[in-house]
Amino acid sequence: MNAVESKVDLSVKIGGLTLRNPIMPASGTFAEGLEKVLDFDRLGACVTKTITRELRTGNPLPRVVERPGSLINAIGIPSKGVAYFLEKTMPHYAGYSTPLVVSISAPTAEGFASLAAELTIPGITAIEANISCPNIEEDGKAFAMRAESTEKVTRELRKATNLPLWVKLTPNTGEMPDVARAAEASGADAVVVANTILSMAIDLKTFRPCLGNVMGGLSGPAVKPIILRQVFQCAKAVDIPVIGCGGISNCDDAVEYLIAGASAVQVGTATFLQPKTMTTIIDDLERFCAHRDIGRVSDLIGGVVIEEADEPDLAWLDPIS
Amino acid sequence: MNHMHPHHFGSQTEASPHHPVVAELTDVLKNEPVNEEYYHLVVRCSPEAAAAQAGQFFQLLCPHSGEAQPFLRRPMSVYGMNPQTRELEFLYKVTGAGTRGLATLRPGDQLDVFGPLGTGFTFDPSWRSIVAVGRGAGLATLAPLARSAKERGIHVTAILSARRPDLLVSVDLFRSFGADVVTVTDSRQTSGPANVERILRSLIAENRCDAFFTCGSSRLMRVQQRLAHEFDLPGQVAMEQQMACGIGLCYCCVRDFNVDGEIVSRRVCWDGPVFDLKEALP
Numbered sequence: 281m282n283a284v285e286s287k288v289d290l291s292v293k294i295g296g297l298t299l300r301n302p303i304m305p306a307s308g309t310f311a312e313g314l315e316k317v318l319d320f321d322r323l324g325a326c327v328t329k330t331i332t333r334e335l336r337t338g339n340p341l342p343r344v345v346e347r348p349g350s351l352i353n354a355i356g357i358p359s360k361g362v363a364y365f366l367e368k369t370m371p372h373y374a375g376y377s378t379p380l381v382v383s384i385s386a387p388t389a390e391g392f393a394s395l396a397a398e399l400t401i402p403g404i405t406a407i408e409a410n411i412s413c414p415n416i417e418e419d420g421k422a423f424a425m426r427a428e429s430t431e432k433v434t435r436e437l438r439k440a441t442n443l444p445l446w447v448k449l450t451p452n453t454g455e456m457p458d459v460a461r462a463a464e465a466s467g468a469d470a471v472v473v474a475n476t477i478l479s480m481a482i483d484l485k486t487f488r489p490c491l492g493n494v495m496g497g498l499s500g501p502a503v504k505p506i507i508l509r510q511v512f513q514c515a516k517a518v519d520i521p522v523i524g525c526g527g528i529s530n531c532d533d534a535v536e537y538l539i540a541g542a543s544a545v546q547v548g549t550a551t552f553l554q555p556k557t558m559t560t561i562i563d564d565l566e567r568f569c570a571h572r573d574i575g576r577v578s579d580l581i582g583g584v585v586i587e588e589a590d591e592p593d594l595a596w597l598d599p600i601s
Numbered sequence: 602m603n604h605m606h607p608h609h610f611g612s613q614t615e616a617s618p619h620h621p622v623v624a625e626l627t628d629v630l631k632n633e634p635v636n637e638e639y640y641h642l643v644v645r646c647s648p649e650a651a652a653a654q655a656g657q658f659f660q661l662l663c664p665h666s667g668e669a670q671p672f673l674r675r676p677m678s679v680y681g682m683n684p685q686t687r688e689l690e691f692l693y694k695v696t697g698a699g700t701r702g703l704a705t706l707r708p709g710d711q712l713d714v715f716g717p718l719g720t721g722f723t724f725d726p727s728w729r730s731i732v733a734v735g736r737g738a739g740l741a742t743l744a745p746l747a748r749s750a751k752e753r754g755i756h757v758t759a760i761l762s763a764r765r766p767d768l769l770v771s772v773d774l775f776r777s778f779g780a781d782v783v784t785v786t787d788s789r790q791t792s793g794p795a796n797v798e799r800i801l802r803s804l805i806a807e808n809r810c811d812a813f814f815t816c817g818s819s820r821l822m823r824v825q826q827r828l829a830h831e832f833d834l835p836g837q838v839a840m841e842q843q844m845a846c847g848i849g850l851c852y853c854c855v856r857d858f859n860v861d862g863e864i865v866s867r868r869v870c871w872d873g874p875v876f877d878l879k880e881a882l883p
Binding site: 349350351551554 | 623674
């Protein structure tokens, strides 16, 4: 059922950008194929698969393995490069009124900056910097593992583009609030919390890892409580919007993220199971708000109620460090 | 003998047949074993789902049962479709968590299907007679060719291979649409590539092979690739690969193809699962 005669204002603001609703795809789980089952003009934004400057073939197979309530992937960002993106992929989105957010990655801060500069063109609404990838200047450690490397790459990106800049963080760091603060201090317009959780699975028939890349990133409903906690922490740490991403399968999940402090959310793995998940959530979100007389979905953001007596032990707020 | 130019399947522009794709709950009409290994599943679905083409597939949301808790959907090629009765058929071998869950379905249960997906087999109007070569689970994928070819007035010779005669499926189905069926099995030592090549060469000599259609065996695919080059015949192969999304989003089901000497990576779910025989790599 389409959203008609709605009295609920679903729009949210991400920095200077207003989205018609807070629901968008997670990078890597969205492409033209989804057009067959849902109308991209209903989404808050379109977020592309990460592109790189260089051609990348991706990881050896198998690239995915399932575990209860979750998926582990090691796709390896296969990319046909910038020219292919501009010539073949981008025109596909020109017919939609939905903001196009382009996810980018590079092995160096300079590489990120030059790619962002090249993509600062009409038709692209925002840049999502996937800084969860290995940084060759730091021994392959992902940029978003540490505040210093996050600050450096974000600063270079900020100089390179005047487009809204979203920085996608990794959940694999114990310093997430610091990393989020570093992104904010160096000019990010929003942080996306988060990418997949580093994980592994072993085949008991062969004693070999299930993935060609040995390790991969965990996603799906199993990660939701972990990423929700990180969204809560980051939203407390920064004033820029936090975009939640981790295990969202339905409207309740999305609302949980919003009240934990997310200004918008990304839906990824759930689309593989139910391809219409995003539009279902948009419809249900409207009903959820209407049912509770909530006039604006943005009123949900950060609405979690924590009594003073319930303040969590600080040690538990940062359990890894 | 036709000397067709090989068709190029699965390029980016051709990969989106403008047929509707649906995600829907279907009603299970039948789900019964047909031999020691295979189950035959029939569901009632929408006209859109029943309009699937031979070679296309559906992503099935397999039920959970006990230890079997499949997370992802499972791709399953269409075994039969009938838009008039709104029926969709699958033939599957119980091998893992997904198919163990499927095997628990009973008439009256519901099954969530997503499809039809991918590019199916295509026919050239000038073809008079084609050859379908399948083995194992590939027999199910090739089965709907029998009806599609007959509707176009194209004769089919089916060479069906299995480990044992009792595991041969689709034989009656092919015959019911007027196909000639040759069965070969490991137990009778007739299924080796040399014997299949001998059969194919005689079909080519008799002008009964305007094109190859194959699924389920790399060895038999290589035999046909060799003959396709030798006699300049076109061919199509339906390929398998582990999938997650089924609609080209995730790039987990890629395979390499040899396109005029260049190795090209393609997504089986989106660019296929039916590909040009001559470009396929085992």
